Amino acid sequence: MKALVVDDLSKSFGGLQALHHVSLTVDVGERRVLIGPNGAGKTTLFHTISGILSPDSGAVYLFGQDVTRLLMHQRANLQLSQTFQLINLFKGLTVLENVTMALQSFKRLQYVLHKPFSSYPYINHQAEESLKQWDLWEKRNLPVSSLSYGDQRMLDITLALVSNPRLLLMDEPTSGLSTAEKRAVTSKVKALSREITVLFIEHNMDVALDLGESVTVLHMGQVVAEGTPLEIKRDSQVKKIYLGAE
Amino acid sequence: MKRLIAAFAILLALVILPQFVGKYYVNLLTNMLIVIIFSMSLDLLVGYLHLPSLGHAAFFGVAAYTVGIFSTKVMNSFWLNFPLAIMMAGAVAALFGLLALRTRAGYFFMITLALSEILWGIAFRWRTFTRGDDGIPNILRPDLGFIPWSLLDATHYFYFVLFFFVVAFILMYVIVSSPFGRIILGIRENELRMRALGFNTWLYKYACFIIAGLFAGLSGVLSVYLNGFVSPAVLHVALSAEGLLPVLLGGAGTLIGPAIGAATIVFLENMISAYTERRLLFLGVMYLIVVMFTPQGILGLIKKMRLKRQVKP
Numbered sequence: 001m002k003a004l005v006v007d008d009l010s011k012s013f014g015g016l017q018a019l020h021h022v023s024l025t026v027d028v029g030e031r032r033v034l035i036g037p038n039g040a041g042k043t044t045l046f047h048t049i050s051g052i053l054s055p056d057s058g059a060v061y062l063f064g065q066d067v068t069r070l071l072m073h074q075r076a077n078l079q080l081s082q083t084f085q086l087i088n089l090f091k092g093l094t095v096l097e098n099v100t101m102a103l104q105s106f107k108r109l110q111y112v113l114h115k116p117f118s119s120y121p122y123i124n125h126q127a128e129e130s131l132k133q134w135d136l137w138e139k140r141n142l143p144v145s146s147l148s149y150g151d152q153r154m155l156d157i158t159l160a161l162v163s164n165p166r167l168l169l170m171d172e173p174t175s176g177l178s179t180a181e182k183r184a185v186t187s188k189v190k191a192l193s194r195e196i197t198v199l200f201i202e203h204n205m206d207v208a209l210d211l212g213e214s215v216t217v218l219h220m221g222q223v224v225a226e227g228t229p230l231e232i233k234r235d236s237q238v239k240k241i242y243l244g245a246e
Numbered sequence: 247m248k249r250l251i252a253a254f255a256i257l258l259a260l261v262i263l264p265q266f267v268g269k270y271y272v273n274l275l276t277n278m279l280i281v282i283i284f285s286m287s288l289d290l291l292v293g294y295l296h297l298p299s300l301g302h303a304a305f306f307g308v309a310a311y312t313v314g315i316f317s318t319k320v321m322n323s324f325w326l327n328f329p330l331a332i333m334m335a336g337a338v339a340a341l342f343g344l345l346a347l348r349t350r351a352g353y354f355f356m357i358t359l360a361l362s363e364i365l366w367g368i369a370f371r372w373r374t375f376t377r378g379d380d381g382i383p384n385i386l387r388p389d390l391g392f393i394p395w396s397l398l399d400a401t402h403y404f405y406f407v408l409f410f411f412v413v414a415f416i417l418m419y420v421i422v423s424s425p426f427g428r429i430i431l432g433i434r435e436n437e438l439r440m441r442a443l444g445f446n447t448w449l450y451k452y453a454c455f456i457i458a459g460l461f462a463g464l465s466g467v468l469s470v471y472l473n474g475f476v477s478p479a480v481l482h483v484a485l486s487a488e489g490l491l492p493v494l495l496g497g498a499g500t501l502i503g504p505a506i507g508a509a510t511i512v513f514l515e516n517m518i519s520a521y522t523e524r525r526l527l528f529l530g531v532m533y534l535i536v537v538m539f540t541p542q543g544i545l546g547l548i549k550k551m552r553l554k555r556q557v558k559p
Contacts, residue, residue, distance in 0.1 A: 050442065076444035088442075090435040101432045104425055105444040112425045120425070163443065 001064050003028045003167050003197035004049065009058030011044055018044040019055070020221040026167075028063075029194040033212030034201045035232075037241060041221040042201045043085060046169050049199075050082050051075045062167060076105070081165035085172050085201075087152045089144045095155060096140040099127040102159040126162070134158045134188070150181035157185070161192075168192075170200035174207050186211055209233070217241070260408055264401045272400040273472070278512040279404075279411040280469045285492040285504035286418055287461030290454055292490065293498030294422060296434050297350065297451070300486050301358030304342065304365050305335040305459040307481030309466035311369060314382040314476035324388030328467060335463020336456055338365070343455040347448065359483060366481040381477030385470055397471070407468050414461055418501055421457065430454055462489075484526060491529055495536050497545030506544050 006024040010017070018041045026032045034042050047053040049060055051072035059068045067075050090098050100123050104110065117123075131137040134154045139147065144155065153173065160168060173189065174182045186207055192198065202208035208215065209229040217225040217238050225235050232238055260279075264272045284306060291297045312331035320326075342361045349357050369376045376382070387397040395402040421427055432440050433447050440447050470476050479485065488511075496507025511532070518528050540547050 052438070071446075072441040073444050073446045076442055082442055084439075084442075088436060088439045090432055090439065092435050093431070101428065101440075102443050104429065110425065110429065110445065113421050113427075114424060116420070116423045117425050117428050118423075159439070159443070 001028065002026065002061070003030065003063060004199065005059075005061040006045070006049065007059045007061070009045070009048060009055045009060065011041075011048055011053060011055045017221050019048065022058070022218070022221070022223055024216060024223065026197060026199055028166075028197055030197055031211055031213045032197075032199045033208045033215050034199065034218060035203075035205075035208050035215060036218035039220075040218040042218050043171060044221075045218065046082070046171055046201065050080060050169055076163070079164065079166040080169070081160040081163055081167070082169040083156045083160045083171060083173060085175070087149075087156050089152060089156060089159070091145050092143070094141050094143055095131065095136055095147070096124070096127055098144060098155060098159060099130055099162060100124065102162045103127055105163060130158050130162050150177050150184075153177060153181070153185065157188070165196055167197045167199065170198065172201050172203060174202065174204055182207060257412065261405075264404050269400045272404050274512065274516055276400070276404045276407050276472055277469075278509055279407050280465050280472065281489075281492065281512055282505045282508040283411060283414050283468070284462055284465040284489050285496075285508045286415070286501050287458045287465065288489045289493045289498055289501065289504045290418070290422075290458040290461070292493050293500065293503070294427070294430050294434060295451060295454055297347075297455075298352075298355045298490070299346075299358040299458075300355050300483060300490070301342070301346075301360075301362030302458070302462055302489050303481050303483065303485035304358075304362035305339055305462035306466035306469070306485065306489075307362075307365060307369065307476075307478075308338045309335040309463035310470040310476045310480045311376065311382075313467050313470045314385050315375070317385050317388075318382055322386055322388065324390060327388070331467045332460055332463040335466065336460045339456045339459025339462075340452075343452050343459075347451050347455060359486070362481060362486060363483065366478055366483075369478040369481050376478075379478060381475055381479075383475050385474045385476065387471045387474070403472065407472070410464060410468060414464060415501065415505075418461065422501065426450070426453075488529065491533055491536075493543075495532065495540075495543055497543030500545055503543055503545045510544070 002025050004024070004026040006022060009019050009022045011019040022041070022045060034045070036042055044053065048055045051067070051070060055068065059066055061067065062075065062078050062080060065078065067078065090101060093101070103123050103126055128137060131140055134157070136151065136155060136158065139151065144152065147155065157170070157173065174185050177185065182204070189198065189211060200211070202211070212229060215227060215229055215232040216223055217232060219241050224241065225232060225238050227235070260275070263275065284302070288299060288302045291299050309331040312334045313327045316327045316330065342358070346354055346357045346361065370378055372378070387403060390397065397403045397406055429440070429445060429450055432445070433450055437447050466480065469480070492507030492511050493504045494507070495510060496505065497503030515525060515528065519525065522528070536543065
């Protein structure tokens with residue numbers, strides 16, 4: 001079974017063809033990186049996989065199940081998680097509250113109206129575990145808006161991971177980070193369990209080729225190359241796209 | 247613990263107060279409690295979801311009219327009319343929610359206004375059913391049967407309303423502090439992320455909209471029994487706006503805020519009414535003052551002052 005199958009997906013915004021018959025297959029446990037110049041359609045592809053956008057044509061399968069018609073939250077409940085290009089947190093809440101919010105979904109603590117939230121202490125224990133893993137436990141009571149950019153990024157990833165995802169989409173997880181922070185994020189992503197399939201977009205070539213076991217290159221809404229990092233580095237078409245034709 | 251003591255102190259004051267003031271003020275206090283319930287229910291949308299509604303009077307008015315029409319045309323039974331009125335308010339909320347929740351912010355403001363104006367138009371025009379602008383007079387307070395006091399007495403009716411006020415407050419408090427309430431908060435903070443986390447955010451907003459409608463309906467029922475009269479004014483945009491003002495004045499996003507705001511406004515209005523008939527003008531000025539000087543409301547001011555005191559030891 002494949003973790004993700006994208007079959008002949010097309011999406012246009014008005015006259016702009018953002019995705020043009022894109023097909024993509026990702027194996028279970030694979031680390032796949034998606035690269036391509038600005039405007040290649042990488043984020044659009046992510047959004048059609050996660051359900052923020054619905055495609056004009058084509059289909060998306062998650063672990064063998066056709067999810068093309070499913071809404072975003074339904075896909076999330078099939079253990080599809082994502083981090084966003086722009087950090088996307090609950091700005092007014094504290095670090096701990098952010099994590100418990102995410103846990104509530106996973107723990108099916110959703111339709112309870114009659115009991116106070118504080119009567120579920122195990123949620124906080126679980127949050128503690130996750131926060132310690134990502135070195136955020138000391139900062140648990142700070143409002144998210146007072147965290148550094150790097151910490152916010154870490155928290156963003158933590159939120160995506162607490163629900164025990166099978167497929168994790170990461171849209172530029174290291175963008176805007178310092179070199180040290182980048183290293184921290186990449187090492188944590190590398191340490192993720194193999195039960196989690198990771199598909200990520202990355203602009204930084206070093207990070208992309210370091211994290212990715214296989215690479216898909218998107219250009220003008222089309223897949224132009226696919227292969228191991230080494231193959232991609234040597235690919236003449238990819239060189240042309242990135243460096244321009246001579 | 248401190249809060250619990252404060253709550254009991256306020257409750258005690260409310261229980262004792264009617265014994266020392268005249269009938270006029272008892273009725274004013276009763277009205278205050280009703281306005282508070284209405285404002286708190288509106289705050290579930292405005293403060294907890296950041297969905298500014300200018301049509302909240304719809305649920306208040308539908309419940310009021312249900313009681314008015316049923317008790318004068320069918321039968322004046324509390325046990326029939328009370329649940330029916332609140333259910334009607336909930337049903338209207340369920341219908342309006344389907345339409346209104348497709349929008350947000352300013353558009354939500356406009357569509358809730360439009361929807362409630364439809365009901366106002368019906369109440370105004372359908373004379374054979376609603377008696378139009380004349381309104382329905384002589385709506386009698388219910389005879390509960392099992393308690394020895396008559397609700398016709400202003401003080402007794404005050405206690406009747408106080409009972410529902412306490413129940414409504416506790417229910418709303420439980421809801422906003424439940425897991426459901428936290429999800430509502432999460433949706434307010436970041437709806438996209440909530441969807442990405444697997445929450446059906448639309449459903450939560452819809453549920454919250456209906457809950458707010460039910461409580462607004464409760465305040466409508468209590469109000470129509472207080473006044474014994476219902477007219478299209480209970481569906482008017484002015485009433486929706488009057489519900490909004492306490493929320494802004496007190497502090498949106500809390501239950502106590504609208505309560506403080508509503509109490510303040512009811513009594514200020516009462517003072518003003520001795521001097522002028524231009525009530526709405528006064529409310530408009532109040533609104534401006536709040537928006538310009540205390541956008542966080544009275545609670546926001548208190549918080550700010552506390553912070554200042556902490557900074558300067």
